[in-house]
Amino acid sequence: MQLASKTYDANDISAVQELYHSSGWTDGLPIVPPTADAVQACLEWAMMPPDQLIGIEPVRGLAITAEKLAINAVMAGCLPMHFPVVVTAWMAMMQDEFLMHGATASTGGCAVLVVLNGPIRLELGANGTFNALGNSDRATAVIGRAVRLCLINLMDVRPGVIDRSTLGHPGKYSYCLAEDEEDSSWLPLHEQRGVERAASAVTVMAAGAPRQIMNEWTTKPEEILETFAAEMRANLRHYSIHPGNYALIIPKQLREHLQAAGWTKTDIATFIHERARIHRREWAEVGKGAVVRDRGDSVYPAMESPDQLLVIAAGGPAGGFGAVIPPWLGNKSHAVTLPLGVCIDCEPPK
Amino acid sequence: MTFRVLDPTTEKAPPAGRLAPRLDTLEGKTIGFISNGKEGTKGFFKHLDQMLREEYGVAKVVSRTKSNYSAPADKHIVDEIKGWDAVVSGLGD
Numbered sequence: 001m002q003l004a005s006k007t008y009d010a011n012d013i014s015a016v017q018e019l020y021h022s023s024g025w026t027d028g029l030p031i032v033p034p035t036a037d038a039v040q041a042c043l044e045w046a047m048m049p050p051d052q053l054i055g056i057e058p059v060r061g062l063a064i065t066a067e068k069l070a071i072n073a074v075m076a077g078c079l080p081m082h083f084p085v086v087v088t089a090w091m092a093m094m095q096d097e098f099l100m101h102g103a104t105a106s107t108g109g110c111a112v113l114v115v116l117n118g119p120i121r122l123e124l125g126a127n128g129t130f131n132a133l134g135n136s137d138r139a140t141a142v143i144g145r146a147v148r149l150c151l152i153n154l155m156d157v158r159p160g161v162i163d164r165s166t167l168g169h170p171g172k173y174s175y176c177l178a179e180d181e182e183d184s185s186w187l188p189l190h191e192q193r194g195v196e197r198a199a200s201a202v203t204v205m206a207a208g209a210p211r212q213i214m215n216e217w218t219t220k221p222e223e224i225l226e227t228f229a230a231e232m233r234a235n236l237r238h239y240s241i242h243p244g245n246y247a248l249i250i251p252k253q254l255r256e257h258l259q260a261a262g263w264t265k266t267d268i269a270t271f272i273h274e275r276a277r278i279h280r281r282e283w284a285e286v287g288k289g290a291v292v293r294d295r296g297d298s299v300y301p302a303m304e305s306p307d308q309l310l311v312i313a314a315g316g317p318a319g320g321f322g323a324v325i326p327p328w329l330g331n332k333s334h335a336v337t338l339p340l341g342v343c344i345d346c347e348p349p350k
Numbered sequence: 351m352t353f354r355v356l357d358p359t360t361e362k363a364p365p366a367g368r369l370a371p372r373l374d375t376l377e378g379k380t381i382g383f384i385s386n387g388k389e390g391t392k393g394f395f396k397h398l399d400q401m402l403r404e405e406y407g408v409a410k411v412v413s414r415t416k417s418n419y420s421a422p423a424d425k426h427i428v429d430e431i432k433g434w435d436a437v438v439s440g441l442g443d
Contacts, residue, residue: 035354
């Protein structure tokens with residue numbers, strides 16, 4: 001397998017690190033040296049020739065090849081088995097409706113949230129329980145990091161270059177989680193969004209930082225979900241009134257109350273759609289009176305329709321916590337779910 | 351131990367646009383404004399419009415606003431550009 005990328009020789013591991021840091025090719029953390037052997041192993045696992053075109057970035061017309069994704073995936077710490085997930089995430093990000101350029105260049109400073117569903121989670125050891133939104137496991141850590149390193153190196157999404165984020169958030173290092181499908185009676189996210197349950201899938205969303213909520217003092221679904229809705233109303237007041245994809249992360253303790261009462265993800269989304277909305281005049285209460293103008297009575301829902309809510313079962317078994325993950329900027333970017341490619345009778349690349 | 355490692359960037363430059371020929375003068379020209387629609391663009395373009403007409407003799411200013419300030423200009427705006435002599439694309443942040 002012949003790789004096309006330019007090569008550099010470095011005398012030792014420290015020299016590799018300095019080469020990549022000084023060239024602006026990292027996120028500030030050490031990288032795994034992307035040697036030809038390691039990159040070829042990723043490509044072989046995914047059965048992709050190096051020059052396979054994964055997509056064309058829609059705004060600047062940049063060609064994204066399997067080889068370049070693999071180099072960045074290795075740097076992030078990916079093993080070959082992680083690589084197909086990185087490829088699928090990038091295919092999803094390059095769909096027009098994701099608006100990758102806008103989402104990654106914006107002063108709004110969002111990150112790409114990557115959600116894993118289906119059998120691939122178990123194959124990779126991706127953990128959807130303890131510390132689901134933090135450093136929960138190797139697979140989600142390196143996949144999320146690979147998505148960011150690819151943005152840095154393939155699209156120049158570097159701070160102050162294409163990345164114009166005012167603040168950003170910690171998810172820009174890595175923002176990947178797996179749904180806890182085994183410990184939930186709900187439809188998994190990918191099935192809810194039209195992919196066969198038996199398939200593995202990747203969902204990407206241009207996402208703000210998680211906003212954690214707590215309500216350990218009720219078992220009633222309406223009261224539990226009111227706390228989530230209130231956090232969404234806070235986001236509408238304090239951040240942006242644009243409606244779009246929000247994600248709710250619901251760990252086991254709260255999930256069990258909802259499931260015991262027979263509430264499905266669709267029921268949750270319908271309730272949240274009704275409750276997570278504000279009047280424009282509320283902006284005057286949080287210092288934004290100047291933009292209320294004569295539209296104080298206008299009502300702004302967090303989502304245009306219930307199906308814009310991504311309800312995800314994840315988190316450790318104890319604690320009445322949950323999280324609201326807001327969109328970057330409403331409908332400007334839409335979440336995209338794609339199944340992982342399955343190749344029948346494929347020949348490995350030469 | 352020596353490492354031979356690979357370049358993680360695209361290396362090749364993106365498809366390059368070419369600069370349109372520069373104008374010798376603004377006098378009598380048609381200038382297009384493409385605003386991203388943010389709050390700060392209003393005063394900026396209003397002032398620029400006045401300045402171009404009064405101080406530089408621009409014949410006509412055409413103002414257009416993108417429907418989505420985070421996305422490229424809409425096709426109907428891009429299609430109009432060929433009728434203009436120059437474009438000012440403004441940010442409102």
